[in-house]
Amino acid sequence: MAKALGQRRLGTVLEAVILEMLDDARQAYPRIQDPEDSEGLHDFRVALRRLRSTIKEFGDQPGFAIDKALLRQLTALARATNDARDGEVMLAWLDSVAESTGAPERGAIGWWRERLAAQVEQEYASIDASVAGFPLLDTRLREAAGKAALKDKGKDKDSKKKDKNKDKKKGSNKAGKEPRFGDASAQVLARLGEGWLEELAAVKGREEEETLHRPRITGKRLRYLLRPWREQGEVFAELEEELKTFQDAFGDLHDDLVRGDVLTTAALLHTEEETLDRLEAALEQASPRATAPRHLRGFMLLHAHHEAQTEQNLKRVQALCRKPRLERLEARINEAVTLMKAPQ
Template identity: 30%
Template sequence: MQEKNINRWLLPDALSPDQLIEKISRKYTIQTESSRNRTVTYFDSFDWRLYRKSFLLTRSDERWALRRRDSGRAVASIFEKDQGLRKFAWEFPSGRLANQLKKILGVRGLLALVTFDVYSRRLQVMNSDRKTIAHIDMIAQKIQTEPRVFYTIRLCGIRGYENITRKLARNFRRWGIGEVVSAEYLFKKGVAAMGRAPLDYHSKFSIVLAPDLSIRQAARAIFRQLLDTMRQNEAGIFEDIDSEFLHDFRVAIRRTRSGLTQLKDVLPPEITETFKREFAALGQVTGPTRDLDVYLLYEKDYLSRLPGTLRAGLTVFFSEMADRRHQEWEKMVSTLKSSRYRTIIENWQAYLDGSDPGGVSRHSEQPVGGYARKIIYRRYRRILKKGGAIGSSSPDETLHRLRIQSKKLRYSLEFFASLFPKKEMNRVIKQLKGLQTNLGGFNDLSVQQEMLQNYLADIRPGSRKNQDLAVAIGGLLTALYHEQKEVRRAFVTTFETFSGSKNEKLFSNLFG
């Protein structure tokens, strides 16, 4: 017996499962073949990384399954009796499911988005000869926090009885069963009940600005979206779900500070100066925890740089980093839950949402397009000048300053991307990303070496454990030093690519 033509319909509110069975029983014999109660929980990262790749992750009874969100077909799964909390991809047993999750999720943690109580029955549809001619799966799904029950049915035809399947399907339509639903239909209903919607958050900044806006109107819209990003990430920071909540929170702060600095004489001076100061303070408060997050994320990378005989020495180092990180996180959360922080955020929100944007300033009424071209092209020309002056004997600090300039250009491009042709903007940002990757890698290696040198200086000699630790840190410093030299040498060709004639022409045509 082979099933085919599996269809899934939503049962309308006007037709109960029992009423449907009664209608079918007028013509055919119906018998329950099996039934089952279970709970099904859907998981994804806060930024919908699985959903973006067209997957749904479910946990039901003893099974984790990664499913196609259109068909519901499982592409990878595991069975396990001990269903303890699994938040990160690397916590899953080795295998296809873990590999898929690692590739998609990276360092993001899994969130339980919604849980359904599910009751399913498989019905045999039999003819007068008591031969099974079709199966009907009747599935009742209830969101645990909601009273409504959703009923879906699946009609599974049997080879050789296709005409019966088609006839049943016609009858379903005649009885008002016409809405075909995909596997993700109830997932969407469930997350909506939890106050979310698929793709309602993305760490990548994107905003559509109307070209007839003034630069002040555009600036307020940009800052509103950045503030929304900060607020969306607060709960994840407080619950310490994963390191990306704090990362996105800090990036929104940096973008805000960069916007306040670059958009000179756009907002009222007192607003600009007040919030430049306030957001700089927030950057300082959140910096130590983020720095320690980065070191902990580098654990496998650090260990891979050392021979096996030295790796054990780093165990103490990462244990201390984890303890220190927890202490800094507690201090940071205390600040972010304080009335002082709430006042800063509420005052900034009040200005951005208020009907009175403040008095006219020197640039506030300029059209957004012209102003955007001017600041982007000026920043680009500054990078060409500063970067072109960097040689092999230039101090490291010159690369750090160029990194800051490049970051400001990147933020400006992202702020105003919607005002320019998408294809050309993607090319511009891609070229800049290459330069930023080089400069960011150089800076990261500098910061890591400085931290490790300070840590090494504080190690007390004497015990064997401390000796092993010091040797491991020394070996790691040597590896990082040589890698930084390679990154420094690669800067020359990276900058030549960025400053080349093709890229210069592209910038000139778009912004010059």
């Protein structure tokens, strides 16, 4: 009979988890350049983030180690896809807004979308060179995970031999010292959970955007950690669903905050472009007239729409961070930590 998840050796479980994530990335990899597949790059990025987070969270545990050079390559590969994905998200927002706005906004959206789509196309072209190294990195990570698991199994056998010798000498039944997946996961969950709750409690307003950024990242790390535990009981399934609620809210707000800067940049670019065109045209006119840039009103209305959406999502985040909810969340995290460590 197979051991319960929490009782299995760390390296053995992590090998299976890493191979699963590499399989996900491998399946998404050819979809990146498919113009009909809008989610290919997203799925590839998610697989890489999960993989990177798992390696980092358990990297200091005995019995498991992945070469830091491979981790750096993985990080660089994920970052190389940032701009293209950000552009895709921006295009999706423009399309969604265009359905419910008036002519001035649609004019600004059309002007902006034409330039943004060209920029995203260029970003995708540059991705080719960056992600071309993924197949080799995939192979090396699979080999590294396999070696870590074999090393772990070897240590497990050595521990059992040592325990038998100790039993003969001391008459004891001490268990081996190598970490089990449940104990290691509980340690990481307790550490991340404590830090996350502190980050959530620090959320106030938009004055310090970093306080709105940190919980989003830590929340993702917690979800990645819980993924292998989804089928291990209602507590884990419910906690992961709770984490998804927080992640969705913080993710939407993060997109809003990033979009604010991009929106301002686009409006300034439009104004500059229009101004230069009119200065050039004025040289040919006997009585040049000064008028506002064509889409300035549209950008102003887009900005107002964006601000209203940002405030709405900020209130949504603030409601999640109220003390009673955080106290319930803390209790659920503590329950999950206990279950991870419990004999199964």
